[in-house]
Amino acid sequence: MENVKVLADDNAEQNGGGSSGPGGKGAKVEGRIEEVLSRHPGAGRDALIPILQEVQEAEGHLSRESVIKVARHLALPPSKVYGVATFYNQFRFQARGTYNVQVCRGTACHVKGSAAVLDAIKRILKVEPGETTRDGMFSLEVVACIGACGLAPVIAVNGEFHAGVAPEKVAAILNSYKRRTAA
Amino acid sequence: MQITVNDKTLEAKPGEMLLAALRRGGVHVPTLCAMEGLLPTGACRMCVVEVEGTRGLVPSCAFPVRDGMKVQTHSQRAVRARKTIVELLLANHPDDCLYCSRNNNCELQNLAGELGVRQRRYQGGRTPARLDMSSPSVVRDPDKCILCGKCVRVCEEIQSVSAIDFVGRGSKTHVAPAFNVGLNVSSCVDCGQCILACPTGALTERSHFKDVFDAIRDPKKLVVVQHAPAVSVTIGELFGARPGVDVAGVLNAALRRLGFDHVFDTSFAADLTIMEEAHELVQRVKNGGVLPLITSCCPAWVDFAEQEFPDLLPHLSSCKSPQQMLGAVLKSHFAKRSGVRPEDVFVVSIMPCTAKKFEANLPERRHDGLADVDAVLTTRELARIIKMRGLDLRDMDAEGPDTPFGERSSAGKLFGASGGVLEAAIRTAHFLVTGAEMDAVKVREIRGLQGLKEARVKLGSLEIGVAAVSGLANARRLMVEVRAGRSDLAVIEVMACPGGCVNGGGQPIGADLDAVRARMKALYDIDRDSAQRTSHTNVLVQRLYDEDLGHPGSEEAHHLLHTHYHPRDAEV
Numbered sequence A: 001m002e003n004v005k006v007l008a009d010d011n012a013e014q015n016g017g018g019s020s021g022p023g024g025k026g027a028k029v030e031g032r033i034e035e036v037l038s039r040h041p042g043a044g045r046d047a048l049i050p051i052l053q054e055v056q057e058a059e060g061h062l063s064r065e066s067v068i069k070v071a072r073h074l075a076l077p078p079s080k081v082y083g084v085a086t087f088y089n090q091f092r093f094q095a096r097g098t099y100n101v102q103v104c105r106g107t108a109c110h111v112k113g114s115a116a117v118l119d120a121i122k123r124i125l126k127v128e129p130g131e132t133t134r135d136g137m138f139s140l141e142v143v144a145c146i147g148a149c150g151l152a153p154v155i156a157v158n159g160e161f162h163a164g165v166a167p168e169k170v171a172a173i174l175n176s177y178k179r180r181t182a183a
Numbered sequence B: 001m002q003i004t005v006n007d008k009t010l011e012a013k014p015g016e017m018l019l020a021a022l023r024r025g026g027v028h029v030p031t032l033c034a035m036e037g038l039l040p041t042g043a044c045r046m047c048v049v050e051v052e053g054t055r056g057l058v059p060s061c062a063f064p065v066r067d068g069m070k071v072q073t074h075s076q077r078a079v080r081a082r083k084t085i086v087e088l089l090l091a092n093h094p095d096d097c098l099y100c101s102r103n104n105n106c107e108l109q110n111l112a113g114e115l116g117v118r119q120r121r122y123q124g125g126r127t128p129a130r131l132d133m134s135s136p137s138v139v140r141d142p143d144k145c146i147l148c149g150k151c152v153r154v155c156e157e158i159q160s161v162s163a164i165d166f167v168g169r170g171s172k173t174h175v176a177p178a179f180n181v182g183l184n185v186s187s188c189v190d191c192g193q194c195i196l197a198c199p200t201g202a203l204t205e206r207s208h209f210k211d212v213f214d215a216i217r218d219p220k221k222l223v224v225v226q227h228a229p230a231v232s233v234t235i236g237e238l239f240g241a242r243p244g245v246d247v248a249g250v251l252n253a254a255l256r257r258l259g260f261d262h263v264f265d266t267s268f269a270a271d272l273t274i275m276e277e278a279h280e281l282v283q284r285v286k287n288g289g290v291l292p293l294i295t296s297c298c299p300a301w302v303d304f305a306e307q308e309f310p311d312l313l314p315h316l317s318s319c320k321s322p323q324q325m326l327g328a329v330l331k332s333h334f335a336k337r338s339g340v341r342p343e344d345v346f347v348v349s350i351m352p353c354t355a356k357k358f359e360a361n362l363p364e365r366r367h368d369g370l371a372d373v374d375a376v377l378t379t380r381e382l383a384r385i386i387k388m389r390g391l392d393l394r395d396m397d398a399e400g401p402d403t404p405f406g407e408r409s410s411a412g413k414l415f416g417a418s419g420g421v422l423e424a425a426i427r428t429a430h431f432l433v434t435g436a437e438m439d440a441v442k443v444r445e446i447r448g449l450q451g452l453k454e455a456r457v458k459l460g461s462l463e464i465g466v467a468a469v470s471g472l473a474n475a476r477r478l479m480v481e482v483r484a485g486r487s488d489l490a491v492i493e494v495m496a497c498p499g500g501c502v503n504g505g506g507q508p509i510g511a512d513l514d515a516v517r518a519r520m521k522a523l524y525d526i527d528r529d530s531a532q533r534t535s536h537t538n539v540l541v542q543r544l545y546d547e548d549l550g551h552p553g554s555e556e557a558h559h560l561l562h563t564h565y566h567p568r569d570a571e572v
Helices: A002-014 A024-038 A045-059 A062-075 A080-088 A107-111 A114-125 A167-182 B017-024 B076-091 B105-112 B150-160 B193-197 B207-217 B237-238 B248-257 B265-289 B299-307 B310-315 B322-338 B353-361 B378-388 B410-418 B422-436 B472-483 B513-528 B539-549 B553-560
Strands: A100-102 A138-143 A156-158 A160-162 B002-005 B008-011 B047-051 B069-074 B138-140 B165-167 B174-176 B203-205 B222-229 B262-265 B345-351 B375-378 B452-459 B462-470 B491-495
Touching: A024 A045, A045 A062, A045 A080, A045 B462, A062 A080, A062 A156, A080 B165, A100 A114, A107 A114, A107 B138, A107 B299, A107 B345, A114 A138, A114 A167, A114 B310, A156 B222, A160 B047, A167 B322, B002 B017, B008 B410, B047 B076, B076 B105, B150 B193, B150 B472, B193 B203, B193 B345, B207 B222, B207 B375, B222 B248, B222 B322, B222 B539, B237 B378, B248 B262, B262 B265, B265 B322, B265 B410, B265 B422, B265 B539, B299 B310, B299 B353, B299 B472, B299 B491, B310 B472, B322 B345, B322 B353, B322 B539, B322 B553, B345 B378, B353 B410, B375 B378, B410 B422, B422 B452, B422 B462, B422 B491, B462 B472, B472 B491, B539 B553
Parallel strands: A100 A138, B002 B069, B222 B262, B222 B345, B345 B375, B462 B491
Antiparallel strands: A100 A156, A156 A160, B002 B008, B047 B069, B138 B203, B165 B174, B452 B462
């Protein structure tokens, strides 16, 4: 049963990720990038970061195709655009998973052991921050502080906060989301 | 303007950076990221010095001189800072110098020695990196990268290719093509200038050692070697000679001792190229063909043109490069004459170039189902093999190359310098148009190291504009003009590497501009002292036409010596 699920999600990812049917979403995303670029006619390299931000807003992440399109629009080499984009934490290069896991690495959470929590999540999901699991279920993101220091160490899954997370509790939390999808 | 350095007075020029004044004054300050002719980045901090009146150490590469400034270049503080920098770089560097192709020729290793680093002071996790073996010509080993940025700069500023850039931030920073793809699907054109820029072994050529040794050991194979015009004036440097010494004679001897069955000179094929290319030029001029004709000897340029200027491909000469032409002749008419099956001829080229490895691999550069060239060794690789076999060029007597493809004119030899192909083509085009030789065959305006050289030359009553351009950023600028309709040029020679093949990506590492100039001058001297200075007077080329090829532009010539191009879309 689980294998079948994985295969289905792999297909969805190739078509641009997310939960919509095959084909449809890819075409729509393309139109949105063109729309973003059309808002910046004749832009120079100083417009690079605002454009990347708008593309990410429209698309959810920066795909290879969109980076190349932005590069062409600004007459910059794709290597340069990719270099700038990877310099900043705010840009991601894989579509978000069904569940986006944010791990707070702010000062209070750090003191309360958030590094071990992050390690546990990386180990269980087998992804690095900024990446998405192959089945498209979870994406992992490190954030500086989500303003819940009293609950440290804290993680948020699609905006739902989990307080006082110990590394050994991580598996149970993630499993509860897996079960939700299966149900 | 005067400055005081280590208590001695030095002359400085207003507006220049301190490092320039120090170098001119003979004060050695180490650098890792400084590049001749480019703006400083101040990235590596190796060149830090103490300047009286400033608080911290300053990077001399990016610190302008001031009248009367007092500088200490080797104070305890400055030297300790440099040593710490090297120790920090080594903390994330593999300790495998013994196995590194840059062993004994590594700037990081030299600095560690100079500064007396004798132990690994900083212990810590190393950033893991993946070897990129995807390219047919350049191998990237990011493990050995110290992030000086010189490869990124040469790729962007000199070549305008920008195949690689810094990716990520902080301790995760690395140099890679966009999306961390392999070099083979990037916009890389295989020129190898990044290898020359790299201070460590992070960038090296893809080695063809094994193919060559296997062929030499195989009794069925007739192993034939050709060496390019620019190799004989540089390989001596790897055996202790000063730049600009021509060692063609001992090079022939060494190649024979290595076990090659025949030793030929690619300059012969350069003469052959000129016969075809000058014929093509005259045809195009007479028949209103596509002009300017643009040369196609340089595979990195051809790759660049296919990628960046697909609309200009009809301008490119359909001639294969000399290495491919000679390979094609060797595996057809030469094989027949030698009584060997063409597939048993194994052609090795010694090239100043990494892109030649890429070119030899191309499906369009084959004939009758056979690759024209089977293996390509750079100048550096050949020197390594010679040493590996216990040979030393200094102990050998000069020998001539083998006939028939050892005979060359000095015009063919000029191919090794930017402007040389053009000069050789002008000499022969003049003869083809007027039926007479030029009064003075030297075309001074297209010689030397400048990136763009232009001239007007007279072929009898016909006057044409010509240009020689080297460095792909310079080529890009000129091609943009051609695309926009510039029409005063009949021929353009393009070489990807600044100065041409004498400064190719396969040449000895560590040459400065003076060394490149000396290498060029060696070729000009050979031409000056030569009795035979035009390709069309090469009797063995003539004989090849008479006996096998017919005439320039014939059907057989097209079959073996010409090729075609197609637009190529680099993924990133």
